[in-house]
Amino acid sequence: MSRQLPPGPVLDRRRFLALSAGAGATLLAGCATGKAAAPVLVGPGSPRISQLEQARSRPGQRSVDAVLKATPGEVDLGAARVSTWTYGGELPGREIRVRRGDLLRVRLQNGLPQPTTVHWHGLALRNDMDGVPVLTQPEVAPGASFDYAFTVPDAGTYWFHPHVGVQLDRGLYAPLIVEDPDEAGGYDQELVVVFDDWLDGTGRNPDQVLAGLLANGMGGMDMSGMDMGGGSGGMTMPRSELLGGDAGDVVYPHYLANGRTADAPRTLDVRPGQRVRLRMINASGDTAFRVGVPGTSMTITHTDGFAVVPTSAEAVLLGMGERIDAVIKIPDAVVPLLGLAEGKDGITQVVLRSGLGAAPDAATAAKALLKRPVIQVNDLPAAEPVALTAREPDVVHAVKLGGPEPGYTWTINGRTYDPAAGLPVREGQRVRLRFENTTTMFHPMHLHGHTFQVRGAGGIGPRKDTAIVLPKQTIEVDFDADNAGQWLMHCHNVYHGEAGMMTVVSYLE
């Protein structure tokens, strides 16, 4: 491999282990002490990774090429013009659309002043294309580029974002839609909606927010950008009954749907009676969104790209990183698809325009939506064709979520991120993860490279790659260890993740 390694003595050693691994790297500890019995990791450079890719690819598969330029620039949010970082100058970045089984080839060009990577959120792709610095690839230095190439195995609504620091909380995100050529359809048009919480370019940036949180502990949040040292000082922390406690650590000045604030929304032209498939993505750093069209129920069809038994709902909660597909029948009026920043008093919308007339006032519409019941996503049953076969787990891993202490340290099983101290699994195992949330805040827990199945109310819950674990709650998820590699697992609150709430699901030979 001729990719240049950026400087950094600590990282280089691990990177060396990760990348030089032919048959797999040994655990750091074993390597350092020279113990013979050290378990052998299946690393991103292992031949097993290309074998698995070969099994996924098809002769004559179509390839789809794209160029992704991460770049500083100005965007117009509606309520404000901000300077930020985006893919290609657009917010969200331009959607990438492929079909299941395609070979996706993307050249990332890093025009940012920081190193970056791209992570393809939700895809069970080859481990060396997963975009996690140190663990699966070297960071891509400013001015450098990197070629991602992988077979896209499953249809669904996905997205991509950097996996370096808190870059995700700038404008670096875009949808990745994978179509299923065999899918029945049953809708007239599609609307992809990306929800986001926004602060970059409004007097502070995500790096400064993280620095403030780390320096001041909980309550480092602020609204002014001037008070990052003053604790919550009289201001109330975001709280939500639905989220069972704290609704976030950061209050944002803007909330966006497809890059726009509620007062200058995107609109979609529709006709009464049409069926519209909504593909909804929460790209936020620290905000869950309550989503719905007041007065209209939607039929939820997919969670994180995978089919569920179609279920009707009036409102649904989307944690950071989660996606929901739903079909709505357009009523005979102009209606908003609302995203309400849960516990944070923020509103955003896309207006569905089926006739003349003005959209209803967003605040009034929000009040109506807040009165409606919210469906429990973790209890939706997976559709039969995508449900895991019943099987007892071969291994059960406790995943205890802790923090913040001291200051702003978030932990998994009592420790902050250490790529050499992951949860061991072996190919072929059925693995159960038992998430126990000991904190007072919700955590959307995300596993790379796999789509687990939540053990819901009736046993068979939804297939997901990101699931909310509420405060004081324990949930169990199962997955088949069928995609060897080193896979990050973390809280998709980008500040929690950076403050330590990450670990690795680590395949051993």
Ligand code: C2O
């Ligand atoms: Cu969407 Cu590890 O992330």
Ligand code: CU
């Ligand atoms: Cu968290």
